Amino acid sequence: MGREPFEAVMTAHHAEIYRYLRRVTFRSADAEDLSQETFLRAFRAYRGLPPDANVRAWLFAIATNLFRNSLRSAKRRRAAHDTVKGKGREDEGAEPENAARFNEARVTVEAVIDRLPVKQRAAFIMRKVHELPYEEIAKSLECSPDSARAHVFQAFRKIRISLDAAQLPSAEGSA
């Protein structure tokens, strides 16, 4: 009663959930399947959702769950692993005039993110790209808000370490 129609939920959140999945998965086909499955699942449960629920965070939780389940399947894990080790992200297209160190650094950052353990990667992207509060990230990952915070910290640390190794931007270089 009084809840907005599911179409409105799609309009408000579909693109964002799809893009979130594009960022955490390695293959666009996975993101497409998972985003469809997220919304089909959400549609099935939507009318049973408490009226005060945060729909956006709820969708992120469903998407994250589906994503993690998809990785648990051994076959997929192997496929994802191969992709990372091999050719990297399939959509890493040629960017013109990408000589700037800034872009190089960004590529490094993305490569590090791709290699993060699943929970760190998901927590990092939910927090830093989609700006979800830690309480909601914690629900998605079935952990405490402190653990969610620790995942993001670990992700930053790893990025910092690899940028250091690659002699990439120091404090002044990148602004």
Next chain:
Amino acid sequence: MTAKHSSCRAIEPDLVATATGDAAPGAEVRVQEHVATCPPCRDEMERYRSIDRLVGEMRRAPVLGDRADMVRGDLEYRLAELRRKAVSARVWQSPLGPMLIAKSEQGVVLVEYLDSERGVAASRALRRAGIEVLADETETEAFYQQILEYLAGERTRLAWPLDFRLAGSDFQREVLQVTAALPYGAVTSYARLAREIGRPTATRAVAQALRHNPLPIVVPCHRVVGGTGALVGYAGNKLGLKERLLSLEGVPIAQVRKERQIVRDHMYVRADHDTAYCLPTCGALPTLPLWRLTLFGSRDRAESAGLGPCSDCRPDLHPISA
């Protein structure tokens, strides 16, 4: 990396959080105090700030090969299909026990008496039909309210749009449709229904079709009894419910030998497709088989069904004494 002082290691999470705009309350002050006296950590903080700017770029950058619109188009198609096929269902607590009500976009699909409180998953009918169920708290509430009113005797009609998708065959669908037209407080026999649908030898098949009635109460199969007037069967082994529903509608029932039976000689009678109702003793009525009769528990019920009093036996002047 060079070894760090323990106080630097301890403050590192807060330092990173502060540099990336994510500090927990109180952390920022501690970090500022620390970096004021620790140049290496001040540098670290600057590096983390740079990293955060890089990440900020990521946030603003479009996803390469973004196919969100196309994916959404596919999704809408799949949702429309799901909507068409799926039903909304909920288990309600009724005076007759846990009762599942399911509806589709077309109408009510299923009313099922459940033996357990296990919720929608306990529905054998939905499971067997492989119908997808959407969790729903409110969609079937109006129907449930009407059932409550009906069971309290405050309502005699359930004018619901019906969806016969759970009918196993055209035959069953036809039987359900004829049964749905039986008026409140009327009783007829399986044999009569078989004749109504032009299959006079299909009495048993009619009984079978009603045994698997997916819409009890709304499609009032409880108003259909055996050739002797015995209640015979209801929703598997729920004969007690059948008696309860009939009693609610004013149908007299008694124990005759080993069976519960309607008390035919305490009921008003309509023969065949007569437009009048009679006393059970009128003319040749006592000798007619049940398949030629429709019986009513009261004059009100017969008249609500559109019948007038017989001009010979005058049930209006000489009602059956209780």
